[in-house]
Amino acid sequence: MSNYLQLLVIFFAAINPAAVAIAGEGLRGRTSRPLLLAGVGLTLAAALYLFAAAIADNLLDFLDVAPETFRIAAGIVMATAGVYALWRARVAVADAEDGWQAAVFPLAIPLLAGPAGLIAALSYGADEGVWMAFGAAIVPLAVAGLLAVTPLRRGAVAADAIARLLGALLVIVAAGLIVEGVRDI
């Protein structure tokens, strides 16, 4: 699998569109223009991912932490998010706000730009480069943004199962990242 495809899978697990869809249930019906809401939320979240990937090198330098060591921290955060998704089949979030504010909170933060996704952007931004990391994150972000404002109807059961599967995948990815962080020079 190419590096990009690997990253794509990792970001699908970290962002977990199915868990976002379930957690975003409260957003539906709060606005008459759900696509606009999704667009604003997605734009904000995408900007945060781009920012995280872009500052990764400088941030790690500032913190005096080697990328190898940071992988261990990223793995811990991602594993925690993965366990939560596996357990609850959703991402952790507070109640939705009315109107456009919902695009900022909770859609952009923390549904789309959650700790697992952002720390993955930092870690892979440092390792693989800004555009590679951002390019891999934007696809699951867009899917998650759309799903967050789309009524699930009969897809709820499937979303629940997929969310847990992606949670499990995230735990595996996180474990790999920790092992990599421990093993690398």
Added chain:
Amino acid sequence: MPGQFPAAYATLARRVSFASMLRGLAGTLGLWAVGAIALRAIVIPPEQCPPVTPDEARAAAIAAAVWIERAQATDGSYIYEYDREANIEPGGYNVVRHAGVTMSLYQLAAEGEPAGLATADRGLEWMAANLIRHDDWAALRDPYSGSVKLGATALMLAGLEQRRFATGDEQHDELMRELARFMLVLQLEDGAFLELWDPATEQPNPLYRSKYATGEAFWALTLMYRLFPGEGWDVPALAVADYLALHRDEVENQKFPPWADQWAAYGLSEMADWPLSDAQVEYARSLAERFGLLVRAESQRTTSWWSELWHGRQARAAGMGTWVEGLTSLSRLAEADPRMHDMIDAIAERAACGAGMLYVRQVTAGEAAGGERPDLLEGAWFTEGVTRMDDQQHALSGLIRSEGIIARREGE
């Protein structure tokens, strides 16, 4: 008035909603900040790699050699430990460490710095006075316990080899062959070594292996091949290289393999142009990864109680020095073997980091001046108030061998 109420209500509702959003956002970000602070404090504290120049690394190595010289008794033995808090020498002795300390001084000479040669020769005389001979071999015997350990002989041989590189003096060539032949008496069919020869039964003791001595013997054999290429020393060296690369961690129940064996790294580096098999390269890579991790973890440690709580106390120089020795050896291997070229920069970075930490933790003349025994303080490394002679040995070896790496990094 009619018609104004819904508009005012809408404005109020928007304000309430906006404030509520801010509260939610602030709560979320606050929670993240707490998590980030905890992560920073526990998992990723700053990695501190003090800068060190090539000259400073060499000067620190020489200062360690001078400490060894000052710590040498008239019979050629060294002060084993010194407790600076109690101002006492707790006593005890270890013949393997005696051989190792002496070897490090010859190593310094082989790297172009003869400051410790006379001291090393006195240490060699002590060893020569404690040899046991049997059949066609010779071994270093512990004068206190009477034990005949592989590690002591292997490091004595490695010391003589370094002496030969440093001086070109051939007077000990036959002794080197005798010592090497003893090691072969302890070698098993799978390439591994037993640790002890039993003077009572005049046989190798089949019960014990040593996680240190196997690598020491391996390195000494590879150096024998460099010095005497036509005598077949490469055959047992290759056998032990395969044992180390393929079987040792499993056979000897290493819980977190690979065992961070700098002696194995020395030997593999010596074999760079033999060349190494793929399995041996894979093993060398895993060693580099392990030493790198150890240096990274050490660079996060401080002397604060918080750091000690989460990361343990700082490593003693005898430990940290071995990591730097291992990395410097693997750096030479990575330069020579294309299968390790991708690791050159990372290995060099960690080696320089380790050397920097050693440099700043060494007791300087100024710091020693206020102590009760400045002669046993200056140039040494202390852990919990105590220095042991092999602290100076391993730190010396690591520092002098990292000099070139630091110089190359400075030149880039």
